Amino acid sequence: MKNRLIFHIDVNSAYLSWEASHRMQHGDPLDLRTVPSAIGGDPETRHGIILAKSIPAKKFKIQTGETLFSARNKCPDLLIVSPNYTLYRQCSMALKELLQEYSPLLQQYSVDEFFLDFTGMEKLLGDPVETSYRIKDEVREKLGFTVNIGISSNKLLAKMASELQKPDRVHTIFPEEISSKMWPLPVEELFGVGRATSRKLRDRGIRTIGDLASESPDDLKRYLKSYGLLLWNYANGRDDSPVRHNDFIPVKGMGNSTTISFDVEDKSTAQLILLSLAETVGMRLRQDAFYTSLISVSLKTKDFLYYSHQRKIYLPTDCTSVIHQVACKLLDELWQNEPIRHLGLRVSELSSNNLFQTSLFEKDTEKQKRIDQAVDTIRLKYGAHSVFRSAFLRSGLKPLSGGVIETEEYPMMSSIL
Amino acid sequence: MKICMQPIESIAWFTKEGIPHPLRYRILTEDKTYKTIKVNQVLFRTEEKIAGNRMLLFRCQGEVNGILKIFELKYELSTCRWYLYKI
Structure with a gap:
């Protein structure tokens, strides 16, 4: 294959920069990026975790993912702002629009990351490094936030390059630079090495x-299986994944989960929570026109013990009630009555919903299907909480749970390059 | 000029191409009375797209308290709101 040129564009502390530039556009004299500040949770109720932090906040050793409480302990003056996902999507779309000017082949990798295939574009736009400086400056001037751009000959190296030094920088890691720029870094910095793998390594x-x-x-394969081989290739800068045009990775399953703010000890509450998850999972299934034939339930106890259970069903379905019934049966078989803190519901073995084998021995769900359809339409038109099951009345539980923005698509990170 | 970013009520005319031209605006002052200011001249117009939010910025000239002053108005396209941005 001929030499490719891939850019990885990564927004610096995305949520925070976006919030900061949005505020400044609306006349706020304070730039959040210049003071210790963070995005996450609800500063009023003081619940939640840190999602993004400013560079001054980094100096207080505040980490993404820690609780607001522990972050406040490290820095009492920390300014905390609630997340605004609609704004983030708007910023992400604007960035996408701007980047499309530079190449026809653009992949949105997550809400704040893009891969751009620059191969062949140098004939039109000139030197890749100079162009990426131009992109970076244009984003800063037009959109008001800063990005890091990594340039290399494949997606992995481009991504590693954009992580080097922040903010507002352009870096390259071409294959001949791997030994000087990438190899001295701690192994945790490598894409795909998380907490669990890092410990093993x-x-x-x-x-x-x-x-x-x-x-x-061979050694790596012995203790990390095929993943070891993948990481070994990554460490040597080898990756041949293409820049996917519309980032279409076929969906293999979908699931939602929720962490409950109290210990669940009785069956009816646990079943209600499963129902609230079945509602959102069912909606997602129907939205994407899928049927499922494998349903699994997972739970985490108050001692953080995790276990799960799954069952195949003979009649593929997208029906909220059917999914919930199977989930309740699974819960009965799985649960040893210890207090639950986390429940998850997942459906897989997806198939298209326009052709399937009917069964003589299963209940006819035609009527249920029409109800689901009606409820979906009402929710789409009047909001997700416009109609809900009466079982949730005065239960103190949310009638729908799981997910970031319940009805709309929100690009999420993936482990597949 | 100082940034003040106050929401204002305003009258503008729009061309066939969809470009607004502010004519006058009124603002609620500190003593809770309205004050109307006429836009004598638009010096220039630019568009910004900070954080993906489109806004039109007008640098204008008009008479404020008997003095000819330069000020900036902003029009937010997504909400159709006018702001007195700088004065």
């Missing part, structure tokens, strides 16, 4: 990406 004395690259692939 550190136990074996692999501390830097360079250590991993020089390891024998």
